[in-house]
Amino acid sequence: ALAVASHLGHGHDVDAELGRLQDLADAVPGDDLEAVVHHLFATTGLRGDRLSYYDPANSMLPLVLDRRRGIPLTLAIIAVDVARRRQIPATVVGMPGHVLIGDGDPPDRWVDGFAGGEWLDALGARARFAAVHGRHAPFDPRYLQAAPHASVLARLLTNLVGIFSSSGDARLLVRVHELRAAIPGLGERERSQRAAALTSVGRFSEAAELWDSEVASRGGDEAEAAGAQARQLRANLN
Template identity: 40%
Template sequence: MGDRLTLPSWTTLAKLDDEALPLLSTALLIARDEYPGLDVDLYDTLVQSHVEHLRTEVDAIALWPLKMAAVNRHLFDELGYAGNHDEYYDPRNSYLNEVFERRLGNPISLAMVQMEVARRLGIPLDGVSFPGHFLVRLPVDDGLLVMDPFNGGRPLGVDELRERARPHLGGELPDDRALLQILDPAPHRAILVRMLRNLHGVYADDEQWDRAARSADRILRLMPDQPEALRDRGLAYLHLEHRHGARQDLSRYLQLHPQARDAASIREQLVELSPDRSRMH
């Protein structure tokens, strides 16, 4: 038996260097907010069972792309992990315990499963914060193998990657240098923040302001003073009538980001929230 997986503490995450920030256990920490009884060891053991099933086969293969093909075949074809195309915005797609249980996820949660299994097998798989859908990348002799975890780990060619990036670049096709920049490995912190942003967006759209506030708060535990998260938590607090917290967060947002596109509307909110204003009513 290996060491038991322990969850980090929200109070220490901001101090950790990116390399020291554990991806799987922090993702399970995010899930524990919604599922307080979550059994961490159960999911760690499940990942390890995927790894042990693959180890002999993968160790016997010499080339990285073929090792990765074996991992993808097991995860997506045999075990049935899949992108939830029908209910893309279901919050369960972002909670790893649910992804493990239902074998359904969104691009970033499926990438986390893929990365965790691959890395335990010694395969240097990284995430890519690609615009639109999150992807994964593997270094190969002549460049990079880029794959789409939301669609069974399918490899993506250069032309398709350019086309996928185009709508997010004002309609321009990225040249080789721009595309390589987009395909840089995503730091662990950025991956976890993107997962929490997805959750915030789902909950805000559904007007579940307590969960929206919590998701933004968790981003701030990873990245204190992240401007958009301060704004998002402040606006959620406003809906929850936590006026003091809203005033603090929105003021700090404007202090950090005075030229923000929504600065004028945030200032209007702050006028409404001013103590003098509340006494006038």
């Protein structure tokens, strides 16, 4: 996650940022997750940014450490990293709509970093889900399980895709898509979005190659439409 900020042009020294995380871990006055949570959210003052939630700074770990504000995902990443540096079990829990911190794998309790480090039982965690999606939204208990590292990173990048798509920052949008493409399991929709981003900055040949790959993976009318996109992009090169 630190490398994401560096790739997006913030110029942070990754080794120095790792040192900052180690300093946070060294200052934790105890050897359980309660001590980590209290130190980060009560003593250090990490908190959720409710005023400018979609500020891209909230998805950049070095800036979250600087500002002590972030979104649920980045706050969870920091808390889990600090805990693991103290050999304390902790996991990022990728509940749809609101990431939590778990007290192990599988977790028995959860922490809402965005709410200032509030501890939750299973009912409380489910209430967080209902607050985001509505009380009639179907809930799967697997939402409260630990998320694999690759899915955590993919979610961080997906957040940034949405932010830079909304802001119209095509240059940074392309950079985020480049990072996302390095993670296995890129879906058709994400490949199409990447092709559109490349097109927006005039990288027609690369976008055409992506549509070519869609021809191979799709069938029927969808394959024909992807081929038409590739041909249209190559026409721009003439």
